[in-house]
Amino acid sequence: MWETRRIKFCRACGAEARYAIPADDNRERATCTVCSTIHYENPLNVVGTLPVWEDRVLLCKRAIEPRYGLWTLPAGFMELGETTEQGAMRETLEEAGARVELQGLYTLLNVVRIGQVHIFYRARLLDLDLDPGTESLEARLFTEAEIPWDELAFRTVRETLKHYFADRREGRFGLHVGDIG
Amino acid sequence: MWETRRIKFCRACGAEARYAIPADDNRERATCTVCSTIHYENPLNVVGTLPVWEDRVLLCKRAIEPRYGLWTLPAGFMELGETTEQGAMRETLEEAGARVELQGLYTLLNVVRIGQVHIFYRARLLDLDLDPGTESLEARLFTEAEIPWDELAFRTVRETLKHYFADRREGRFGLHVGDIG
Numbered sequence: 333m334w335e336t337r338r339i340k341f342c343r344a345c346g347a348e349a350r351y352a353i354p355a356d357d358n359r360e361r362a363t364c365t366v367c368s369t370i371h372y373e374n375p376l377n378v379v380g381t382l383p384v385w386e387d388r389v390l391l392c393k394r395a396i397e398p399r400y401g402l403w404t405l406p407a408g409f410m411e412l413g414e415t416t417e418q419g420a421m422r423e424t425l426e427e428a429g430a431r432v433e434l435q436g437l438y439t440l441l442n443v444v445r446i447g448q449v450h451i452f453y454r455a456r457l458l459d460l461d462l463d464p465g466t467e468s469l470e471a472r473l474f475t476e477a478e479i480p481w482d483e484l485a486f487r488t489v490r491e492t493l494k495h496y497f498a499d500r501r502e503g504r505f506g507l508h509v510g511d512i513g
Numbered sequence: 514m515w516e517t518r519r520i521k522f523c524r525a526c527g528a529e530a531r532y533a534i535p536a537d538d539n540r541e542r543a544t545c546t547v548c549s550t551i552h553y554e555n556p557l558n559v560v561g562t563l564p565v566w567e568d569r570v571l572l573c574k575r576a577i578e579p580r581y582g583l584w585t586l587p588a589g590f591m592e593l594g595e596t597t598e599q600g601a602m603r604e605t606l607e608e609a610g611a612r613v614e615l616q617g618l619y620t621l622l623n624v625v626r627i628g629q630v631h632i633f634y635r636a637r638l639l640d641l642d643l644d645p646g647t648e649s650l651e652a653r654l655f656t657e658a659e660i661p662w663d664e665l666a667f668r669t670v671r672e673t674l675k676h677y678f679a680d681r682r683e684g685r686f687g688l689h690v691g692d693i694g
Contacts, residue, residue, distance in 0.1 A: 348527070413628075
């Protein structure tokens with residue numbers, strides 16, 4: 333759950349911040365009681381890939397919380413200084429040691445409850461030299477029959493994989509936009 | 514330009530924060546010198562619509578900085594508690610008083626220089642009862658020939674409009690993903 337009212341002090345001057353509705357606004361924002369700086373809180377993007385090699389897809393077993401030991405597509409928070417595409421490729425390299433070529437935006441899934449937007453790209457693995465980083469216990473390829481559906485870390489990963497296998501049967505990969513309740 | 518090193522004090526305890534690379538990370542983050550809270554800074558989403566009525570599109574003349582007096586598609590920062598779609602419709606209502614039905618994700622444009630991702634949906638205006646809010650001087654409909662190309666507020670608005678008119682000539686509206694340098 334995204335936490336409201338989590339800003340207690342001003343990042344600019346260190347004085348106490350209080351939640352109030354600024355002039356020309358309609359929502360409560362943390363506002364500094366001394367320097368009047370307004371601190372906005374907004375959703376974050378999680379960017380990742382669905383890396384494919386022939387009939388198999390790459391998953392990583394998480395070595396960190398949350399969801400330690402469960403399987404995920406490589407993904408993580410988008411950083412300043414990069415595009416969604418660059419972030420997705422960076423996370424793929426960091427979590428799986430995998431180099432990919434992106435094949436288009438594939439899913440954009442709102443996870444309102446936690447204030448996140450998950451954005452996945454289809455990707456083609458350039459080789460099989462995997463090297464899971466410190467965030468992954470393991471990185472390996474799965475056929476559709478092998479996917480550990482009961483051990484997936486996130487609903488957006490499940491959703492993205494389900495779309496992929498359905499689209500693959502249809503022979504046509506469209507963009508999927510949706511919301512995770 | 515997104516500002517690095519802009520967090521000087523901890524939002525949780527008010528003590529001084531300093532930029533350092535946390536363990537298990539590879540980037541400098543503002544870290545509290547007392548309670549060790551790490552403060553992440555990430556890109557923000559701007560969500561909006563391209564509202565259409567017959568052969569015309571809706572633009573709003575900005576009543577606020579930046580780009581006071583220039584024309585924009587209705588758009589603004591995505592808020593916690595909403596989806597990208599809900600945010601796009603909210604901004605359309607707030608800036609133009611316009612009610613729309615969304616017709617699909619249309620552009621996703623990275624603006625790395627300022628740490629933003631701009632996301633536009635194609636939309637159908639439900640009626641012509643416009644009522645520009647406090648952020649707009651005016652809201653009105655433009656044919657392609659009437660678009661004030663030299664008075665547009667943002668490059669992502671220009672890009673989205675250019676795609677729209679090109680796609681309309683082709684009779685086919687695809688998703689456009691791109692980067693604004």
